[in-house]
Amino acid sequence: MNKIKTYKSDAYAAIHETMAGMYDAGVIDKKTMREFDEACLTPVHAFSATDIKALREREEVSQRVFALYMNVSKDSVSQWERGIKKPAGPTLKLLSLVKQKGLSAIT
Amino acid sequence: MNKIKTYKSDAYAAIHETMAGMYDAGVIDKKTMREFDEACLTPVHAFSATDIKALREREEVSQRVFALYMNVSKDSVSQWERGIKKPAGPTLKLLSLVKQKGLSAIT
DNA sequence: TTGCAATATAGGACTTGGTTCTATATATTC
DNA sequence: GAATATATAGAACCAAGTCCTATATTGCAA
Incomplete structure (x- = not known):
């Protein structure tokens, strides 16, 4: 049975959706997805x-x-x-x- | 690393905004701003x-x-x-x- | 009970970031 | 001119951070 997840804030939900999109696109794996979903952190991009x-x-x-x-x-x-x-x-x-x-x- | 001079960090944020505003307004030059920044950084202590x-x-x-x-x-x-x-x-x-x-x- | 996931310790091997040193060059300031 | 601040350049060293595996415990769900 599916559990309906609730989010602390709209920002959390927004980030979750972004990360979920990255997961769907294969950019990140499921484990990383869980980690971001839990920590709700903004991703750290590279700097040239x-x-x-x-x-x-x-x-x-x-x-x-x-x-x-x-x-x-x-x-x-x-x-x-x-x-x-x-x-x-x-x-x-x-x-x-x-x-x-x-x-x-x-x- | 060079030794960092100390000032209270909590006071810095507000003062920094004032100083930055003075710099933007041309009241102080870039050199003064740099020296201020250098003088107001809080020291990074060790962690056991x-x-x-x-x-x-x-x-x-x-x-x-x-x-x-x-x-x-x-x-x-x-x-x-x-x-x-x-x-x-x-x-x-x-x-x-x-x-x-x-x-x-x-x- | 059994199974699974999360948490944390433990240790080995590897890569490379950060440090430190010196030398050079260019403005700028006294 | 001398001195200072800024930035480039390159070389050598050390250890932080990564990655991997194995072990042990807890809590939870089937």
Whole structure:
């Protein structure tokens, strides 16, 4: 028998529908679908070298200050923007937060 | 990392908006804004294994869900809490955000 | 009872991000 | 000119994070 799921908010339902669409399209598997459905998190997208540079310049800070916000070295930021190193995991999460909410979100 | 000067983080958000507005209005220049940003960042303190476990349990989520928020694998969270791996850099920044503002701050 | 899913511990092997160092270049400011 | 801030460039090192498997426990449903 099918269980009717109820959602805490319209936003949750909206995200669920988005993720369900990704699942139907084969972009994510069923396990990932359950995880997103449960956690109701916004997906963390990738950042290219130019994306990062554009983001930093949008916030109008130097590499060094940007690095202070992210709690990484200034060299790392330079390497991200030149495509030498590609941020992943927690770093992508921080970049996503900055992109969505601005640097003040991670103060 | 360079040493980060300290100011109270809660006061920062409101002041930052004021300063940003002054910058937009041309009252202060970009250099002053950068220096202000640098001076007002809150320090990122270390997290012990038990600190992380206590933080996660305070937020009442499983290791798996906590990992989703941090955008790391569930194995990583398990290893943090057992002292096998010690989070640093961007990961510490995220943990600090969660400790100060709760999991909803990094949704 | 039996079976299944979720949670968490445990450990091994691998990849690569982040750090640190040095050198170079260009503005800008004193 | 000297000094400072910004950014590129490259090399070497370490460990965080990933992925994999195995084990154990709990709770729930058939």
